[in-house]
Amino acid sequence: MPRTEFTPSIPSRPVYSGLSSHGSSSALMLAEGEGAEAILDLAAQDAAVMDRAHLIFIPAGTGHGPALRALGAKSYVEVPGFATALDRYRKALADAHMGTRLYVAGSEGMIGQAVAEALAAGLPADAIETEHRGGIARRMQCVHCKGITEGVTTDPFLCAHCGLTLFVRDHYSRRLGAFQGVCVDAETPGDVPAVQEIKP
Amino acid sequence: MTLRFNDETFRGDYTFRNSPQAVRRFPFPFDQDSYMYSVNLELHKGGRAGSVFENRFDVDEHYVAEMRDREITLAEDPLRCQSLPHMELAGWDFLELVMTTKAEDYPDLFTLHRDGDRWHWINRPLNIEQRFTFLDATTLPCGPMEYITRQTQGDHALLDQRDGNLWMDAGMITSQADWSLDFDIGMNFFEWHAPVPKAHEMGVFQRALKFLLNLQQGAPVRRLNWTMTVNPRLDTSPENYHKWGPEKRTITPGNVGEKQFLRVELQTLWRLPRSNAIAFPIRCYLCSLEDIVTVPKWGRRLHRVLRDLPEELATYKGFAVNRPMIVDYLAQFDDGAETSPGIFPD
Amino acid sequence: MITQMLRVAAITPLSSYVTRFRFEHPEGAALPVFSGGAHVVVEMPDGAVLRRNSYSLISDPVDSSGYEIAVRREDAGRGGSRYMHSRLRLGDLLRVTVPVNLFSLDLRAKRHLMIAGGIGITPFLAQLKQIARLHAPFELHYAVRSRDEAAALPLLPDLPQVHLHVSDEGNRMDLGAVLAGQPLGTHVYTCGPEGLIDAVAETAARLGWPKGALHSEAFLSPPPGAPFDVTLARSGRKITVGPHQSLLEALEAAGVQPDWSCRGGACGRCETAVIRCDGHIEHHDHWLNDAEKASQTRIMPCVSRFSGADLALDL
Numbered sequence: 001m002p003r004t005e006f007t008p009s010i011p012s013r014p015v016y017s018g019l020s021s022h023g024s025s026s027a028l029m030l031a032e033g034e035g036a037e038a039i040l041d042l043a044a045q046d047a048a049v050m051d052r053a054h055l056i057f058i059p060a061g062t063g064h065g066p067a068l069r070a071l072g073a074k075s076y077v078e079v080p081g082f083a084t085a086l087d088r089y090r091k092a093l094a095d096a097h098m099g100t101r102l103y104v105a106g107s108e109g110m111i112g113q114a115v116a117e118a119l120a121a122g123l124p125a126d127a128i129e130t131e132h133r134g135g136i137a138r139r140m141q142c143v144h145c146k147g148i149t150e151g152v153t154t155d156p157f158l159c160a161h162c163g164l165t166l167f168v169r170d171h172y173s174r175r176l177g178a179f180q181g182v183c184v185d186a187e188t189p190g191d192v193p194a195v196q197e198i199k200p
Numbered sequence: 201m202t203l204r205f206n207d208e209t210f211r212g213d214y215t216f217r218n219s220p221q222a223v224r225r226f227p228f229p230f231d232q233d234s235y236m237y238s239v240n241l242e243l244h245k246g247g248r249a250g251s252v253f254e255n256r257f258d259v260d261e262h263y264v265a266e267m268r269d270r271e272i273t274l275a276e277d278p279l280r281c282q283s284l285p286h287m288e289l290a291g292w293d294f295l296e297l298v299m300t301t302k303a304e305d306y307p308d309l310f311t312l313h314r315d316g317d318r319w320h321w322i323n324r325p326l327n328i329e330q331r332f333t334f335l336d337a338t339t340l341p342c343g344p345m346e347y348i349t350r351q352t353q354g355d356h357a358l359l360d361q362r363d364g365n366l367w368m369d370a371g372m373i374t375s376q377a378d379w380s381l382d383f384d385i386g387m388n389f390f391e392w393h394a395p396v397p398k399a400h401e402m403g404v405f406q407r408a409l410k411f412l413l414n415l416q417q418g419a420p421v422r423r424l425n426w427t428m429t430v431n432p433r434l435d436t437s438p439e440n441y442h443k444w445g446p447e448k449r450t451i452t453p454g455n456v457g458e459k460q461f462l463r464v465e466l467q468t469l470w471r472l473p474r475s476n477a478i479a480f481p482i483r484c485y486l487c488s489l490e491d492i493v494t495v496p497k498w499g500r501r502l503h504r505v506l507r508d509l510p511e512e513l514a515t516y517k518g519f520a521v522n523r524p525m526i527v528d529y530l531a532q533f534d535d536g537a538e539t540s541p542g543i544f545p546d
Numbered sequence: 547m548i549t550q551m552l553r554v555a556a557i558t559p560l561s562s563y564v565t566r567f568r569f570e571h572p573e574g575a576a577l578p579v580f581s582g583g584a585h586v587v588v589e590m591p592d593g594a595v596l597r598r599n600s601y602s603l604i605s606d607p608v609d610s611s612g613y614e615i616a617v618r619r620e621d622a623g624r625g626g627s628r629y630m631h632s633r634l635r636l637g638d639l640l641r642v643t644v645p646v647n648l649f650s651l652d653l654r655a656k657r658h659l660m661i662a663g664g665i666g667i668t669p670f671l672a673q674l675k676q677i678a679r680l681h682a683p684f685e686l687h688y689a690v691r692s693r694d695e696a697a698a699l700p701l702l703p704d705l706p707q708v709h710l711h712v713s714d715e716g717n718r719m720d721l722g723a724v725l726a727g728q729p730l731g732t733h734v735y736t737c738g739p740e741g742l743i744d745a746v747a748e749t750a751a752r753l754g755w756p757k758g759a760l761h762s763e764a765f766l767s768p769p770p771g772a773p774f775d776v777t778l779a780r781s782g783r784k785i786t787v788g789p790h791q792s793l794l795e796a797l798e799a800a801g802v803q804p805d806w807s808c809r810g811g812a813c814g815r816c817e818t819a820v821i822r823c824d825g826h827i828e829h830h831d832h833w834l835n836d837a838e839k840a841s842q843t844r845i846m847p848c849v850s851r852f853s854g855a856d857l858a859l860d861l
Contacts, residue, residue, distance in 0.1 A: 010395060143441075474607065
């Protein structure tokens, strides 16, 4: 699956510029699902990028594991989901030094959380490369109850926590790694527009 | 003149009222009969006696009631006040700014004694007396920004300056025009303004940012911004939109003058000394249409501005649905006469 | 710029070339406190010429009893430092701007790494005091050619985090070693000659550092050059900029008062629109981006010059 091209939007909406190699700098790599192909493309572009790379992969139902493992990263590990990757990822950030590059590829929700963790750990934003691959489901914060609903593909959608019907904004919080969902029928309760699929 | 503080509410039974003096000093935001975004910043160095520009932090008849309303909002949602860890120094800067200026401008209401870092603050309207050590947060009941903004009308954001940008890294936001601090905290100048239509293309934010990055100590600036609110409600937050949203649809031709409020923000920007951050107080003033039209110039002008405003702006400011009723109401106060330049009553 | 008239309260030689000056309010009033890295502009009435030089504040940022600066005597310079060293006397009154900070600490940093070259140590003297109060981890490297050049040595705390590098004593600073192995969240601040700032940027890039973690301040004095003429489009007046005068100074001498702040090409305050340009603007500033410079439609009068047939400004 190729890199996702999103429609240009407001300035807070993240842009995923694609992975490009910074050579054999020490590197942290995090890939999820189809994001594996972005890492494979990166390594094909410059094999040296793997020399000092720690690669964490969340297969998300894909079979890219063996191909990633074969890239010969300094360390390679597969984990079932971002939550299980988190402690390992945090430890890697805590051990990292300035000069380390972070490469993240996969869904928007995973990229958002990974970038938020890295920034909190002190990695400057310009040391981070991101590439979007796979489905365009969004990670949404309900502005009312603050709950996060993962994998949102429709607008409006139901908040998984408080049950309000929320519309999907392009306004995005890097700190939360989530878009903003706002009650769609606040002024006229029950008057909910037709559900549409989210577009890239 | 000793201020009398109103006993009034900004929710529920909405007993908020402006006295005739408060109406006369209302910061009417339009200096001409039309409106478009601009970088309308001017030095905040006092102004007409009795106006809201006279003192550095205006204290008016709504002070005590507004602080009570903030307390209710915070009790329900403490996330309305947040400060990222590196912003504590800016919080102290802001506390110092507010305490020293209020004690100078309103000596009958506020007193500050300083003996080195041992400070003694007296706030008579709120019946607060606090001895604390400056720069030692453990000597206050909460962080310095929260402490002082629980005693200062208006919302307050603290902006960190770095990488040629300003970052919204702390704030006390309980009377906002529909934006969420919890969501926007940590954003830069362009990101937190992202939802504003048109202005980005006009380069408004680029120019404003360039100006603000050079803001100097001792030379604060101000501008007015505005929107419309149904009922005198301070907490028009997105957090509670599902609770106050239905009120927006209760406007009728019969009650529009009483229930529809022009909401004006007096925004000031201050360079803070120790942190090099910028304090951004956003002071909210509310005035009902029926009070606005008691000043004939304002009635005429507001009619023309709202009638001719681009639909996109009316939608963004959240009153497109009520605009026809508002414009119809105001039309009866517009006899077509010329209006004088400037914002003040004739 | 907001200014205040201050009295020279102390003059203390720190080395053969560097002298410390202390300014206080004539009536003993408290001066505005500031943040580490801030500078002031000192106005020097030198005969018919009003000189204005920027100097980093070196005193404790929260000490409102006075401001201190350290000035290196530049005999080949434009005269400002010579004036400070030879003409200024105790008790003299000078006009000084409020502090402005174009080189502040990034308070999010998990570690502050400061690199000073020669007189570039000055902003760090105030930042060290601020950092001590914040209890933040730090490291300072002070590179000088000779021990005599290390004028600030007596002003530095005696701490293991403070490193002196004297190249004449065979103890040159190894930037690779300084920058390697720093934990995430480290911010680097460099102040000194352009060569040092470039060397830090190059070494950091080689080690994979992103630009966002690098901060620098090069105090730029207006470079001399061939004299040139400028037309002020609004009045049609023509003025001449002398070889050792900046365009900003020539404008001021002619009674035009553009807004300014740093006078060193960094803050952007004096940015002026160019109405006509038949020739080449020598942009020396760090404010305009490359596209703006190439367009020749903006100029920073504090440091930039012109060569060619005709330059008209929107003044």
